[in-house]
Amino acid sequence: MAKTLLEVKDLRTYFYTEQGVVKAVDGVSYDLQEGETLGLVGESGCGKSVSALSIMRLVASPPGKVVGGQAIFDGQDLLALDDDEMRRIRGAKIAMIFQEPMTSLNPVLTIGRQVTEALELHMNMNKSSARERAVELIQLVGIPDAKVRLDTYPHQYSGGMRQRVMIAMALSCNPKLIIADEPTTALDVTIQAQVLEILKKLCVDFNTALIIITHNLGVVARYSDRVNVMYAGKLIEKGTSREIYANPRHPYTLGLLHSVPRLDSPRKEKLDPIEGAPPDLSSLPAGCAFRPRCRYAIERCAQEEPPLRPVGDGHLSACWVAETLGRKT
Amino acid sequence: MQNGHRGDVLLDVRGLKMYFPVTSGILFQKKVADIKAVDDISFFVRKGETLGLVGESGCGKTTTGRCVLQLYRPTEGEVVFEGVDLCKLKPRELRPIRRRMQMVFQDPYSSLNPRMSAGNIVGEPLIVHRLAKNRREYREQVAELFTVVGLNPYMADRFPHEFSGGQRQRIGVARALAVRPSLIVCDEPVSALDVSIQAQVINLLEELQEEFQLTYLFIAHDLSVVRHISDRVAVMYLGHIMEIAARAELYANPLHPYTKALLSAVPIPDPVVEETRERIILTGDVPSPLRPPPGCVFHTRCPIAIDECKAAVPELREVAPDHWVACIRV
Numbered sequence: 001m002a003k004t005l006l007e008v009k010d011l012r013t014y015f016y017t018e019q020g021v022v023k024a025v026d027g028v029s030y031d032l033q034e035g036e037t038l039g040l041v042g043e044s045g046c047g048k049s050v051s052a053l054s055i056m057r058l059v060a061s062p063p064g065k066v067v068g069g070q071a072i073f074d075g076q077d078l079l080a081l082d083d084d085e086m087r088r089i090r091g092a093k094i095a096m097i098f099q100e101p102m103t104s105l106n107p108v109l110t111i112g113r114q115v116t117e118a119l120e121l122h123m124n125m126n127k128s129s130a131r132e133r134a135v136e137l138i139q140l141v142g143i144p145d146a147k148v149r150l151d152t153y154p155h156q157y158s159g160g161m162r163q164r165v166m167i168a169m170a171l172s173c174n175p176k177l178i179i180a181d182e183p184t185t186a187l188d189v190t191i192q193a194q195v196l197e198i199l200k201k202l203c204v205d206f207n208t209a210l211i212i213i214t215h216n217l218g219v220v221a222r223y224s225d226r227v228n229v230m231y232a233g234k235l236i237e238k239g240t241s242r243e244i245y246a247n248p249r250h251p252y253t254l255g256l257l258h259s260v261p262r263l264d265s266p267r268k269e270k271l272d273p274i275e276g277a278p279p280d281l282s283s284l285p286a287g288c289a290f291r292p293r294c295r296y297a298i299e300r301c302a303q304e305e306p307p308l309r310p311v312g313d314g315h316l317s318a319c320w321v322a323e324t325l326g327r328k329t
Numbered sequence: 330m331q332n333g334h335r336g337d338v339l340l341d342v343r344g345l346k347m348y349f350p351v352t353s354g355i356l357f358q359k360k361v362a363d364i365k366a367v368d369d370i371s372f373f374v375r376k377g378e379t380l381g382l383v384g385e386s387g388c389g390k391t392t393t394g395r396c397v398l399q400l401y402r403p404t405e406g407e408v409v410f411e412g413v414d415l416c417k418l419k420p421r422e423l424r425p426i427r428r429r430m431q432m433v434f435q436d437p438y439s440s441l442n443p444r445m446s447a448g449n450i451v452g453e454p455l456i457v458h459r460l461a462k463n464r465r466e467y468r469e470q471v472a473e474l475f476t477v478v479g480l481n482p483y484m485a486d487r488f489p490h491e492f493s494g495g496q497r498q499r500i501g502v503a504r505a506l507a508v509r510p511s512l513i514v515c516d517e518p519v520s521a522l523d524v525s526i527q528a529q530v531i532n533l534l535e536e537l538q539e540e541f542q543l544t545y546l547f548i549a550h551d552l553s554v555v556r557h558i559s560d561r562v563a564v565m566y567l568g569h570i571m572e573i574a575a576r577a578e579l580y581a582n583p584l585h586p587y588t589k590a591l592l593s594a595v596p597i598p599d600p601v602v603e604e605t606r607e608r609i610i611l612t613g614d615v616p617s618p619l620r621p622p623p624g625c626v627f628h629t630r631c632p633i634a635i636d637e638c639k640a641a642v643p644e645l646r647e648v649a650p651d652h653w654v655a656c657i658r659v
Contacts, residue, residue: 043523158614188385188550190611193594197610215524218596222603241600257598259528261557263580264597270535271557273528277493 002033005176005209006055011069013047013054016062020282024050024064026233034176035207037200039220039241041256042230043278048213051230052179054079056096057086074176092122095170097199099182101162105154111138112150115169122173137168141198160191167199177209184219196223217256221245229253232279232289235308239315249317249325251294288319296321339544340374340397340512345406347392351619364618366392368568369406371645374512379538379545381559381576383552383591387615389568390548394514397546398430399423410512428458431505435517437497441489447500448485451475454507474503477540479533495526502533506541514546519554531558552595556580561651564588567626568618570645574652584648584659587627625656633658 013025024047032038042048053059055071055078071078073094078086090096098104106114115137116130125133131150138146141164154162163183170178183199184192200223203210214220220227220241227244229237229252237250248254255274261267276293279285285292291301300320308316311323319325347367352358367389374380382390396403399415408415410430415423434440441450452471454460461467472482478499489497498518505513515534519527535558537543549555555562556576563573564587572585583589593609611630616622622629628638637657645655 043525160614188615189552189594190385190590191614193596193608193610194612216596217524217598221598221600222596245599246601256524259525260598261553262597262599263553263556263592263595264599264602267557267576271528271532273532274525275529277495277526278523 002035004031005034005036005074006032007070007072008051008055009070009072011051011054011071012067013050013059013064014067015064017282022282023233023284024281025054028069028230028233028235030228030235030238032177032209032211035203035209036226037203037210037212037224039224039227040211040213040230041215041217041220041227043215045278045281046230047233047281048230049181052096052181052211052213056090056094056179057081058096088122091118091175092173093175094177094179095173095175097163097166097170097178097180097183099185101159101166101186102154104166105162107154110151110153111157111165115150115165115172118169118172133172134168137172138165140171140202141165141168142194143168158191159187160195163187163195164198167195167202171202171206171208174206175208177211178203179211179213181213182215183212185214185216192219217245217260229256232284233281234289234318236290236318237316238308239312243312243315247312247315249311249315249322250290250319251296251321251325252290254325255293296325335373335375337376338373339376339411340546341407341409342373342393342397343371343407343409345370345393345396345408346404347389347396347401348404362619365568365621366618367396367403368621370565370568370570372563372570372573374544374546375560376511377538377542377544378560379547379558381555381562382546382548382565383550383555383562384565385550385591385615387567387618388565389618390565391516393565394432394516394546394548397512398427398432398514400432428454428508429510430512430514431508431510433498433501433505433513433515433518436521437494437501438489438521440501441497443489446486446488447480447492448475450489450500451485451503451507454504458508460508470507474507477506477537478503493526494522495529498522498530499533502530502537506537509541510543512544512546514548516548517550518547520549520551527554534558552592564591567615567621569626569642569655570653571627571656572652572654573645574649578649578652582652584652584654585656586631586633586658590632 009029011025011028015022015024028051040048054066066079112134115134119125119130119133134150135146143149143164184195224241227241228235231252237253248257258272259274274293279289287303288301288306291297306318306320308318311317345367346369348363348365350360351362353361384390395401397408403416448471451474452467455467455470461470471485475482480499519530547558559576561575562579564571566587572588583592590609590611597603613630616629624639624641625643628634643655643657645653648654
């Protein structure tokens with residue numbers, strides 16, 4: 001049994017806005033083993049990015065505030081650290097890859113400067129050894145002419161190349177965990193495939209744990225060991241990816257899987273969408289947040305909020321009717 | 330080209346080229362180069378069918394759509410719509426024809442005027458083209474359009490910011506339908522929407538097609554969505570069409586190496602399938618359309634390229650009935 005690397009307990013991040021309190025993350029708990037890849041799936045606005053930013057302590061405050069919970073990483077509660085201690089972890093032990101490779105690199109610094117910065121800061125390297133290491137890293141992510149490319153600027157790189165630079169930067173200090181927030185959403189399919197293959201391969205080589213945040217169910221299927229599905233600020237289903245895809249036990253997961261056309265199965269006459277739209281996080285309905293869109297809802301769903309409960313081997317679902325789901329109605 | 334079993338053709342594009350000039354200098358702008366966004370493509374769309382146009386960003390698919398609607402005046406070529414070559418018409422002569430072809434845009438946030446109410450957005454084309462005789466008829470038509478796209482007519486007084494992304498896209502569809510067009514160019518109509526909402530909008534587009542006998546040019550990068558909605562599919566790369574075939578044929582029997590790679594790069598939401606699936610991962614990036622490679626534009630990334638590929642641009646030729654490929658190795 002691998003060692004637990006990260007344990008998030010009852011994380012709550014609220015945003016205090018003029019329209020009221022937005023409960024972006026509301027009681028999320030999960031754990032992550034060393035070297036494991038976890039997929040965090042959900043639609044825009046469900047709180048998946050905010051939950052990651054909370055762990056990294058990067059939520060802008062105000063208006064955001066982590067109001068409760070713990071994130072125990074390697075024996076330390078990240079949420080209780082002071083700013084200096086957190087700065088020593090960020091980039092060194094936990095690295096992050098952002099969605100927009102166009103905006104997450106500094107346009108006025110060379111690629112070399114940006115890659116070596118973390119090395120000098122966290123690994124106490126001098127300039128020349130940091131540069132040597134940077135050349136290695138750039139080669140590792142498959143960018144040719146590494147020595148020349150280090151002296152060029154981000155605008156001289158394509159989107160896929162920039163995302164590779166982000167991967168090189170994330171890996172530079174041998175972190176134990178990389179959080180990739182929609183790492184390929186801005187990229188084309190053929191480039192997406194290249195970048196994800198590299199990211200996954202390097203994480204396996206270095207035994208780095210990886211959290212992939214995405215709305216694309218396909219991405220998660222290929223690369224993650226376990227999957228957490230989020231809806232309206234809460235985790236609504238957890239399990240191994242095999243379990244989740246073969247045997248979804250929450251109407252939302254089931255709906256997501258059914259609403260996307262699949263290339264490997266016969267074309268359907270009609271797509272089967274989830275009706276309605278995601279709820280407003282500042283005024284959630286009572287009971288289950290998914291109830292207004294759910295075709296399996298029973299009376300109990302409107303009154304009591306379903307807790308995450310086991311429905312199979314390592315498989316949890318927050319649904320009152322999880323057991324009978326998907327049987328033809 | 331592509332004559333014979335064509336059937337009832339609504340839109341016929343022949344030898345379309347769209348070059349954008351690159352200028353340098355501040356006072357006296359000199360043209361220094363051309364961006365060949367679309368470089369000599371031909372295709373047709375039959376009445377009532379959906380032609381899917383797929384490709385990666387920068388391949389010229391949106392430019393093609395805009396050329397069809399004459400939002401860009403093409404550098405060269407013909408766009409024959411309902412028997413008339415639009416490229417030869419003056420702007421004034423084009424205006425009545427614009428009623429027959431409409432567009433649904435990608436971004437439902439920037440394509441609706443935030444200062445107009447939803448009702449006025451949908452109703453504006455009716456006023457421009459004088460399709461409503463009086464105030465009452467105008468209001469009735471707007472209300473009907475709202476109902477047709479699945480919105481409640483009482484929402485007409487709201488402003489775009491009060492709607493969700495999916496609802497905004499429905500407003501965009503209603504606006505396109507207002508003038509009763511025969512052709513709608515859908516430019517990535519669902520890619521800005523959440524997964525659970527995408528299916529709603531796709532189903533709506535299909536229902537409307539049936540109800541109003543619409544013809545779609547459906548531009549998208551998502552191959553699984555294109556397979557679902559299209560009757561025929563054209564694959565574009567760097568301003569050229571690589572392959573055109575009927576939907577079932579293209580997905581079951583892709584011939585061009587680019588189509589194969591593109592299909593294989595799409596992840597499938599099933600870990601069991603993914604574990605055993607071999608994927609073709611292309612190396613490198615799409616070259617710049619400012620300096621496209623000589624010969625076949627795909628040869629720099631092609632796994633089966635030979636020297637001859639660098640020599641000449643391969644012609645789109647018919648290898649099976651209604652299946653066209655631009656590759657000399659096929």
